[in-house]
Amino acid sequence: QLSLFRPTVKRLFSTSHSSVDSKEMKKFQLLAHKWWDEEGEYSALHSMNDIRVPFIRDTLLNMSSNYHLGNPLSGVKILDVGCGGGLLSEPLGRLGASVTGIDPLEDNIRTADQHKSFDPVLAKRIQYKSSSLEEIVEESMETFDVIVASEVVEHVADLEMFIKCCSQVLKPEGSLFITTINKTQLSYVLGIVVAEKIIGIVPEGTHEWEKFVPPKELERLLESNGFSVKTVNGMLYNPLSGSWSWMESTSVNYAVHAVKSGAWGQSSPTEALSEVESEHPSATAGTTV
């Protein structure tokens, strides 16, 4: 709450050990009001909900034995890091979760707050904070059941510290969901040249290829910081239909599900990497992780 009154200047030049990159913030500042135009600059993110929400939902349903009719994520506390205008926070809130959305850019939080304010159910379920991940670690140790960092890790300054902070605010055996872009020739051609410069589905300058994260690198960082990687799946955007789909290859976009090790420091040894096949796996009885 106090962070809302902190002057913006202080946050831009905040500690050198921050995961927030000030250059990145400037890029998003210009588009802070465009989040909710479904046909606008963020249309690809809107349509990404069609695969990332079911991915999160079904993974969590498969892991739990409770099912609340009409509110599949009821009782789940989710942290949406880099929530932007709240594009992903809102569907998760509608599914019953208690969502905390954080974003270093105040204007994004303002947009997000205003958008949720008209829906009394969402207004109660979602709380937005203008903050970086590090800034909430102290007051949120082991608070969240789930962390979602979608289209964020390719913008952070220090990925390892980001992951360490995720681990600190996540409950033991909690889930971490990441979607991001691979660092390959193909991702340069499709993700930057085509997407930004040719057909313009991503605002120009949004991404820097140097900061893209190969899945192997992400897996290594996760595993060495107390996470067990459960699922890695490639994603593909079709600019003609404006829709996303899953694919085998992780050469461009991909999604990761990882679980923080249990309280005794061991992750389940027998879990094999599972592939998400369809968009609607049924909710099965809970399995311990």
Added chain:
Amino acid sequence: TSAVMAVVCGRGLLASLAGRLWAGPRAPLRFVTAAAPLYDVVVSGGGMVGSAMAAVLGHDTHFHDKKIALLEAGPRKEYDRMPDSYSNRVSSISPGSATLLSSFGAWDHVCSLRLKPFRRMQVWDACSEAMIVFEKDDLDDMGYIVENDVIMSALTKQLDAVADRVEVFYGSRAVGYTWPLPSHSCDTSPWVQIELADGRRLQTKLLIGADGHNSVVRKEAKIKNVEHRYDQSAVVATLHLSEATDNNVAWQRFLPTGPIALLPLSDTASSLVWSTSHEHASELLAMDEESFVDSINSAFWSNVNHSDFIDTAGAMFRSAISLLKPSGTAVRQLPPSVAKVDPESRAMFPLGMGHATEYVQHRVALIGDAAHRVHPLAGQGVNLGFGDIACLAHHLSAAAFNGSDLGSLKHLLKFETERQRHNVSLIAAIDVLKRLYSTRLAPLVLLRTWGLQATNALPPVKVRI
């Protein structure tokens, strides 16, 4: 935080008020102390299609915690007991519609009240001997004749069963709608505002227009409607047959003035749907009961419209077919003759066709007659509406399970594409049939005679219908 939140809320309220002021002269200048109640879905129109839509959503698992409202201008009707006499408004319910109704428990109620399954449909021409018979090979029911009141009774019961989720507003006519701006980037409310005749207001994330062929929702949304008034009215009545019979056949004869249909209600009663010119319809209503019964029998039995030329040509074609396909022509059954008409059961209503150019807009969807209106000659009207419901409910259920904004065009457009693809060809075909059969001109009669005979002989085509 509470201070901050109060500022944000206050600014939001004032801003939404400003938005309403600019929406039109209707919006009153007053401070809103409490915002109008917000619903996830509001269905406008409590007829068979509107009520079924609300009931289907109310019984959907993914709508368990959602708020749905149904607006009906008329009063709540109690259907505790069905009167002994049959109502003159009946519908032909297809097996697909029956499946939809049973998916939320309404079909059981219909079966426990009354309905008449039929196994066969015989359709023939007044100007020739051409005939086509529809029946299912596996002796399954082709469809069911059900009184509209029976369907409404079943729907009302199922709405009562989910009263915690579905609020039905009787005696509530919507008089005004305020649409939100599609790209929500300013401070105005993103919801559809509905103003009722008594001054109450509702807000909703999705408005479903099920308010009939003169849909107010469609007009207010400025959706263009392609419409055409036929020079025909339909005369309905409840008839008693001369003698009890199995009565599991639906009969329809195409007269030059329009089709006359006899739909079975029981072993001794049938429902009449006679589409004819406005003048003839008025005459039929005015004449005494005996003359009325005579007109009906004569319409089904008389061969006055036959011409030798057509009869010969038809017979030739039939022999040609039987050479190629010995079992090509089916046995012609004779329709029952009518003895009496239920007094007070005669009524008429004008006919027309209509098709909305769009079924959806941001936060709006049209279903049933609001989206499309057809001639009763194919018995499809309400079935198209139930088909709309099944499709829209499927997409809304998936959207709810994905946490999507229910009013988003993304899934509404999928509903529109699917239904328009299905409906347009059927609606056009019904219109063409109506025009084709409204003439005595020999070439067209020959065309339709041969067409009907050919269709009757070709199993694949018949199965599709």
